[in-house]
Amino acid sequence: MSGKQYFKNQIPVIFFNLMGLSALALFLLANGISVQAILFIFFVWLIVLSVSLYVTYGVRKRHLNKLLDMTEQLEERYLIAEIMKMPDKADEQVFYQILKMAEKSMLEKIGKIQNERKEYKEYIEQWIHEVKTPITAMKLLCENNRSPFTRDILAELENISQYTEQALFYARSEHTEKDYSVREIKISDVVHGAIADNKYLLRQSNMKITTDDMGNSVYTDDKWVRFILNQIIRNAVQYRTDQPALHFSAKKTGDRVILSVCDNGIGISGSDLPRIFEKGFTGQNGRIRKSSTGIGLYLCRRLCDKLGIGLAAYSEGKGTTIALSFQMNDFVVGVQG
Amino acid sequence: MKKKIVIVEDDFTVQTQLKTLLSGNGYEVLAIEDFSDTIRQIKDFAPHLVLLDIKLPGSSGFEICSQIRIFSDIPVVFVTSSDTDMDELNSIMLGGDAFITKPYNTAILLARIAALLKRAYPSQQTEVFTWNGASLHLESSLIEYNGQKADLTRNELKILYYLFKNPTKICSRSDIVDFLWDNQLYVDDNALSVNMTRIREKLAAIGLTGFIRTKHRQGYTL
Numbered sequence: 001m002s003g004k005q006y007f008k009n010q011i012p013v014i015f016f017n018l019m020g021l022s023a024l025a026l027f028l029l030a031n032g033i034s035v036q037a038i039l040f041i042f043f044v045w046l047i048v049l050s051v052s053l054y055v056t057y058g059v060r061k062r063h064l065n066k067l068l069d070m071t072e073q074l075e076e077r078y079l080i081a082e083i084m085k086m087p088d089k090a091d092e093q094v095f096y097q098i099l100k101m102a103e104k105s106m107l108e109k110i111g112k113i114q115n116e117r118k119e120y121k122e123y124i125e126q127w128i129h130e131v132k133t134p135i136t137a138m139k140l141l142c143e144n145n146r147s148p149f150t151r152d153i154l155a156e157l158e159n160i161s162q163y164t165e166q167a168l169f170y171a172r173s174e175h176t177e178k179d180y181s182v183r184e185i186k187i188s189d190v191v192h193g194a195i196a197d198n199k200y201l202l203r204q205s206n207m208k209i210t211t212d213d214m215g216n217s218v219y220t221d222d223k224w225v226r227f228i229l230n231q232i233i234r235n236a237v238q239y240r241t242d243q244p245a246l247h248f249s250a251k252k253t254g255d256r257v258i259l260s261v262c263d264n265g266i267g268i269s270g271s272d273l274p275r276i277f278e279k280g281f282t283g284q285n286g287r288i289r290k291s292s293t294g295i296g297l298y299l300c301r302r303l304c305d306k307l308g309i310g311l312a313a314y315s316e317g318k319g320t321t322i323a324l325s326f327q328m329n330d331f332v333v334g335v336q337g
Numbered sequence: 338m339k340k341k342i343v344i345v346e347d348d349f350t351v352q353t354q355l356k357t358l359l360s361g362n363g364y365e366v367l368a369i370e371d372f373s374d375t376i377r378q379i380k381d382f383a384p385h386l387v388l389l390d391i392k393l394p395g396s397s398g399f400e401i402c403s404q405i406r407i408f409s410d411i412p413v414v415f416v417t418s419s420d421t422d423m424d425e426l427n428s429i430m431l432g433g434d435a436f437i438t439k440p441y442n443t444a445i446l447l448a449r450i451a452a453l454l455k456r457a458y459p460s461q462q463t464e465v466f467t468w469n470g471a472s473l474h475l476e477s478s479l480i481e482y483n484g485q486k487a488d489l490t491r492n493e494l495k496i497l498y499y500l501f502k503n504p505t506k507i508c509s510r511s512d513i514v515d516f517l518w519d520n521q522l523y524v525d526d527n528a529l530s531v532n533m534t535r536i537r538e539k540l541a542a543i544g545l546t547g548f549i550r551t552k553h554r555q556g557y558t559l
Contacts, residue, residue, distance in 0.1 A: 132418035133348050136440040140354035143443045144361070146512065161440055181422045192521045196442045199518050209523035223420070 001061050078106045124171040155200035185222045187250045188214040194229035205237045212249040216257045218326035231296045232322050236263035259324045268315040277301035341384040344368040376404050391417040406432040412453040444519035466501035485543035492532050509556035
């Protein structure tokens with residue numbers, strides 16, 4: 001509460017006091033009281049008035065500051081009416097009532113939206129599970145009747161699969177905590193799994209794949225790391241050059257295991273590099289290849305944050321290296337010696 | 338003897354195509370079509386392995402799994418599109434041996450099935466393929482003809498393995514590369530040519546000339 005504003009609001013009070021004082025002075029003059037005595041009364045009156053104004057100001061300010069603090073400490077501030085005391089002052093009670101009403105309508109609206117969101121999320125999840133059956137059927141149909149034509153369809157099906165996984169992750173991202181199962185996985189298993197997921201895309205683009213011996217094990221969620229690798233592989237396919245190549249390697253440094261995926265594609269310019277994990281960022285490469293959405297790497301970063309995996313990108317003119325760094329915690333390192 | 342597999346899957350296309358795939362890979366397959374007495378049909382067929390969907394008409398895959406566990410220890414593979422950790426946990430708790438999510442990679446599915454069968458029914462005999470007097474030893478990674486032997490690299494072994502497995506079929510170059518990729522050997526078309534040349538040199542050295550024939554524009558055959 002600003003003091004200046006408060007005293008401005010008190011101008012009518014001061015004005016009426018002065019009016020009363022003048023009337024009193026006239027009355028006393030008419031009754032022959034000396035000017036000195038009247039000035040003395042003036043003086044005392046004004047002191048009492050200012051002290052009372054100042055004290056009420058202090059009391060109000062303390063009271064209101066307390067309310068403000070209380071509100072600020074609340075996580076859901078619209079619930080302030082629930083915890084504040086019913087005020088004594090008549091006009092404050094009106095505001096209290098207004099707050100209560102606003103809170104109620106807010107809660108109703110939030111409840112409704114939460115419900116709608118939940119239903120929508122459940123529908124999306126269900127839809128994704130359902131669409132996976134026809135995708136599987138198509139995959140099997142193509143695998144059982146292999147020809148150049150079905151190979152192309154299989155490559156497109158790999159695209160569809162990854163898009164559905166993206167949607168599933170997005171739908172679940174609010175409470176993905178529920179959907180993690182951290183266990184020991186071999187890096188080579190998850191890498192070969194991700195390559196298998198994109199086999200036809202990689203074959204179609206003539207990608208040359210090399211893998212180092214990746215015997216290290218890490219503790220993480222197999223499904224989501226595979227999702228991240230799929231995204232990285234698909235980026236390498238999308239931004240490839242002639243004679244594309246992709247190299248996977250893993251090495252242990254200190255208490256971390258670093259998995260590097262290195263391509264020889266068009267690379268990322270230095271000015272774009274710090275921003276590639278931002279949502280919706282497509283950069284120069286995105287302007288060349290129209291199909292960029294700026295969503296894939298953003299999802300990767302969010303997943304990595306949740307899983308505690310370090311994610312970094314390096315590019316010098318040509319080619320890009322994406323590094324995933326898995327933390328081996330002290331306990332695990334201790335047990336493994 | 339052919340290993341027997343039961344498919345419990347209610348989507349018609351997936352069911353028939355899975356049946357085609359598994360029959361094509363040397364298994365005897367029964368696909369459940371009437372889900373009212375699945376358990377009895379499984380009992381009658383006495384399979385070596387069961388592929389089980391979770392969402393089914395009638396009793397769920399979880400129920401069927403626990404009913405199977407009453408009378409048998411055969412490997413049960415859950416194949417499903419619901420991939421939450423709850424489902425995975427449930428499937429393990431009820432005695433499932435593997436949990437594969439749709440849309441699965443057929444190569445991975447076949448590999449998992451083969452691995453489970455091998456573990457559940459260990460066979461004593463070493464794996465040897467024979468064709469026209471030449472025998473391929475998988476474990477020692479060599480080919481033998483008239484007492485002469487030639488060592489093979491991993492790529493060469495896998496290529497020969499694929500040809501020996503489909504001796505009468507014409508194997509296209511793409512099929513062979515696919516098979517190699519499924520075995521985590523990422524060779525391209527050029528590398529395949531190099532490997533074929535080397536294999537032919539090795540075969541010629543042990544007296545097998547013209548063992549692998551090239552069908553123009555189609556592929557290779559033994």
